[in-house]
Amino acid sequence: MAKARGLVAVNVEECKGCNLCVVACPVDVLHLADSFNTHGYSPAEYDGEGCTGCGVCYYACPEPGAITVYKNWAEAQEAYICQVKQVPSKLTVVDSVKGIAKCEACGKDVILSNFSNLSFAE
Amino acid sequence: MAKQFVKGNEAIVKGAILAGCRAYYGYPITPASEIAHAAALYMPMVGGTFLQAESEIAAINMVYGASGTGIRAMTASSSPGFSLKQEGLSYLAGAELPCVVVDITRGGPGLGNIAPEQADYHQVVKGGGHGNYKNIVLAPNSAQEMCDLTMLAFELSDRYRNPAVVLADGFIGQMMEPVDFPEPVTEFPEKTWAVRGVDRDRMNLVSSIELDPDDLERHNQKLQRKYEIITNNDTRYEEYQLDDAEYVVVGYGIVSRLVHTAINQLRDEGVKVGMLRPITLMPYPSKRLSELAALEQVKAFSVIELSNGQMVDDVRLAVNGTKPVEFYGRMGGNVPSIKELVHEIKRMMRVL
Amino acid sequence: MSVKILGKSKGFYETYERRPGNNQEQTHYCPGCGHGILHKMIAEALVDFDVAENMIFISPVGCSVFAYYYFNAGNIQAAHGRAPAVATGVKRALPESIVISYQGDGDLAAIGGNEILHAANRGEAITVFFVNNAIYGMTGGQMAPTTLIGQKTTTTPYGRTLQNEGYPIKMAEIIASLESPVYVERVMLADVRSKNAARKAVRKGIKNQMEKKGFSFIEVLSTCPTGWKMTAPQSEEWIKTTLAENFPLGVYKDIADQVEPLDLSLNLAPPERVPKLIGLDQDKMDFDTASMKLAADIDQEIKIAGFGGQGVLSLGVWLSEIGMREDLEVSWIPSYGPEMRGGTANCHVKLSRNKIGSPLVTHPTVLVAMNRPSLEKFEADVVEGGAIVWDSALIDVEPQRTDVRNIPVPATRIAKEIGNSRVSNVVLLGVLAGFSDFLDPLVVQRVLPLIFKKKHLLEINLKAFEVGLGLGRELTD
Incomplete structure (x- = not known):
């Protein structure tokens, strides 16, 4: 089995539940949720483990911002810079299905699909 | 600057280039082709673009694209070609893009002929394409005005972000006259x-x-307000011998030149007749016509067109039933002789 | 080490504020629609190549009409089928911009067939993305020009037939058959591999434009789950099993590496140089009009008629040019010019101290007849006391009128004697200047060098003029 070094975060509200990512995922770690988002779609969900960071789901998905893939999550989580205190910090996943991590420095939750608002050390 | 003896169609292109136009997209059609010839000759000289498009439709859409980038762009055609451009004009008007379109009209409907008619009034002045829009329409009657009004068309078009049409006929396009080109x-x-x-x-x-x-309603209301402002600020017309006129002849373009001569003859015969020549057809000088209609001295109006009577509707609306409005028109590319006009004006004025 | 994240591209707006309604976080496309995938590839490439701010995106009519909701770039929305024409106007005005013309199958291959063909044939330096899903999505699942034989749509409820609608049109093949395009490829959005190939094609198409290589055309076989009445995964499967069988994938043309970059630079002249460049720099010929021996009340209406090739129209133009230099009001009009391609020719010239009304001459004060039909046709129109100047070398009848001046001039014979029969019109010009009171010979002699710039032509024409002038003066004696 491929190495689980990545992380996928689904922006539930941007997902239309078309299932293309679920079908495309080579390691079969995505599924459609039983619940609905505010637009009435059952969004894709991460199983919570096993993502290799291959990015296939990202290119399979027609929505510009529904899927975010951290290809090298193991490194990314160590390079996080706290948005509150602007200091080097570390992210720990608290809800892998919803894509939520906690910042070690400030203790606040970080939405991983909002990656463009997050910063990481080079 | 230099005074040159040029064809009206060439004066348009030189005027356009002096006005800063640097893109011409067009399709050949008689009797407007000289405009394309001149543009092909001069546009490259000033670093502008001349492109013979694959169709009238493509040409107007190329103008749409060029104008969208902020440059001054134009196209020219004749009646059947103008019909094809209507879709593009509606989009230009809707997107509030400036552009100048020249229509050197010819005989219709259908293929008609290439002789001068003024039967494009409805399709040019009243919109023609779909939607609640209007073109600014300028109607030159000399080679000098072919230059001047083309330049004005660019200015008004930019100022109001609205398509402007220079509406002329085959005669004015073919005619050569001295033109004093401005800086x-x-x-x-x-x-x-x-x-x-x-x-x-x-x-x-x-x-x-x-x-x-x-x-969309708000957008349309904004357009209508714009047309009101254009009407208030930029209505243009020329008056000839109207001071004591009992009869007012209304004609535009080449007709106004013929009427000018006919009025001279009628005046020699003692008939108190004058002319109002609309220079802008949109905005139309309705207010001035209403004022004239309200004058006690004015007994009647006579409208002369090379058409079945298209502009006459606007005169009737302006006069609004207060005075008789008569019409005389020729079609098919026939141009009335001065003798014929003198006779017809007398007939309409009931002074025969 | 660097953090590698695949997420929403900066080439898109963060929220879709132009999208009406409450949902400004999702695209308007149906779930599983291929447009979004292609949008992502385009946005990603532009950001990666650092040209996102230079892009001008031309959106078509069809489902992607609202592409401007999403692309963080200059957006221009075009009429149905006209995107390549609009893109032409944009690219010619802004050669440094990256112009993307994006169209669906109805837009590009049906109503806009002409525009795409000619933009491609001209080799416009743009990138065209052609989304082919074999159906009209936005208008409700009607037949597209690319709909397959047998495929049921709302306008082919029994399936497309060869007999009624013909074969689906293969645009990549057609475009590749033209000489100008530098890159034509058909890709599909159906699985990991095909999407990767599509992504590469997108990047190549954009790169070509950045390198000014010319016209790139990428046809993208794409899903329409709603129109096809399938789930998104079924749609991708149908592309693979059916659509791609009918529209073979592959590179149809790629000469991008073999062509030199186009020179698209604009050399706009500064306004002050413009008059010279369009021939408006000629010095005014300032005459002391007081010294001219012109009649005080000139009102000449001249008709010149003959056959094509005699210089009928030119004679009229020169008369007018001379009149203009004499500070007269002048007009010239051919009757009726545009359709004249050989055959008979005539023109009307008016010279006056006063503003000229009608430019038409119905009753000439002077008729210049250069062949017999012209004399016969217009003789009766000449005003009483007017003049008929006619080429007696060519016309074998005399004018019948006795109430006008009859001026026969063997112009063609004189011209031949001078050495060129084509200068007969200048001989006639000389005669007019000689006997009339509306042409000042001195002015004519100063205008002729402006007309005949070549020395030998000027010499022979000046000679013709002088001979004519002498003849004309004899008439006044």
Whole structure:
């Protein structure tokens, strides 16, 4: 089995539940949720483990911002810079299905699909 | 600057270039082709673009694209070609893009012939394409005005972000007269709305689509207000021998030249007749016509057109039943003789 | 080490504020629609190549009409089928911009067939994305020009037939058959591999434009789950099993590496140089009009008639040019010019101290007849006391009128004697100047060098004029 070094975060509200990512995922770690988002779609969900960071789901998905893939999550989580205190910090996943991590420095939750608002050390 | 003896169609292109036009997209059609010939000759000299498009439709859409980038762009055609451009004009008007379109009219309907008619009045002045829009329409009657009004068309078009049409006929296009060419325009309005492929105007959008009925209604209301402002500020007309006129002849373009001569003859015979020549057909000089209609001395109006009577509707609306409005028209490319006009004006004025 | 994240591209707006309604976080496309995938590839490439701010995106009519909701770039929305024409106007005005013309199958291959063909044939330096899903999505699942034989749509409820609608049109093949395009490829959005190939094609198409290589055309076989009445995964499967069988994938043309970059630079002349460049720099010929021996009340209406090639129209133009230099009001009009391609020719010239009304001459004060039909046709129109100047070398009848001046001039014979029969019109010009009171010979002699710039032509024409002038003066004696 491929190495689980990545992380996928689904922006539930941007997902239309078309299932293309679920079908495309080579390691079969995505599924459609039983619940609905505010637009009435059952969004894709991460199983919570096993993502290799291959990015296939990202290119399979027609929505510009529904899927975010951290290809090298193991490194990314160590390079996080706290948005509150602007200091080097570390992210720990608290809800892998919803894509939520906690910042070690400030203790606040970080939405991983909002990656463009997050910063990481080079 | 130099006074030159040129064809009306050539005066248009030189005027356009002096006005800063640097893009001409067109399709050949008689009797407007000399405009394309001149543009092909001169546009490259000033670093502008001349392109013979694959169709009238493509040409007007190329103008749409060029104008969207903020440059001054034009096309020219004749009646059947203008019909084809109507879709593009509606989009230009909807997107509030400036542009200048020249229509050197010919006989219709259908293929008709290439002789001068004024039967495009409805399709040019009343919109022609779909939607609640109007073109600014300027009607030259000399080679000098072919230059001057083309330049004015660019200015008004930019100022109001609205298509402007120079509506002339085959006669004025073919006619050669001395033209005093003015100095080139050096100052242009800033176009903050233009799409130029730079960061500054990355948020700019050229579009005519408004999905929401309220938004589209607001957009249309804005357009109507614009037309009102244009009417208030930029209505142009010429008066000839109207001071003591009992009869007012209304004619535009080549007809006004013929009527001018006919009036001289009628005046020699003691008939108190004058002429109102609309220079702008949109906005139409309705207010001036209403004023004339209200004068006690004015007994009647006579409208002369090379058509079945298209502009006469606007005269009737302006006069609004207060005085008789008569009409005489020729069609098919026939131009009335002066003798014929003198006779017809007398007949209409009931002074025979 | 660097953090590698695949997420929403900066080439898109963060929220879709132009999208009406409450949902400004999702695109308007149906779930599983291929447009979004292609949008992502385009946005990603532009950001990666650092040209996102230079892009001008031309959106079509069809489902992608609202592409401007999403692309963080200058957006221009075009009429149905006209995107390549609009893109032409944009690219010619802004050669440094990256112009993307994006169209669906109805837009590009049906109503806009002409525009795409000619933009491609001209080799416009743009990138065209052609989304082919074999159906009209936005208008409700009607037949597209690319709909397959047998495929049921709302306008082919029994399936497309060869007999009624013909074969689906293969645009990549057609475009590749033209000489100008530098890159034509058909890709599909159906699985990991095909999407990767599509992504590469997108990047190549944009790169070509950045390198000014010319016209790139990428046809993208794409899903329409709603129109096809399938789930998104079924749609991708149908592309693979059916659509791609009918529209073979592959590179149809790629000469991008073999062509030199186009020179697209604009050399706009500064306004002050413009008059010279369009021939408006000629010095005014300032005459002391007081010294001219012109009649005080000139009102000449001249008709010149003959056959094509005699210089009928030119004679009229020169008369007018001379009149203009004499500070007269002048007009010239051919009757009726545009359709004249050989055959008979005549023109009307008016010279006056007063503003000229009608430019038409119905009753000439002077008729210049250069062949017999012209004399016979217009003789009766000449005003009483007017003049008929006619080429007696060519016309074998005399004018019948006795109430006008009859001026026969063997112009063609004189011209031949001078050495060129084509200068007969200048001989006639000389005669007019000689006997009339509306042409000042001195002015004519100063205008002729402006007309005949070549020395030998000027010499022979001046000679013709002088001979004519002498003849004309004899008439006044």
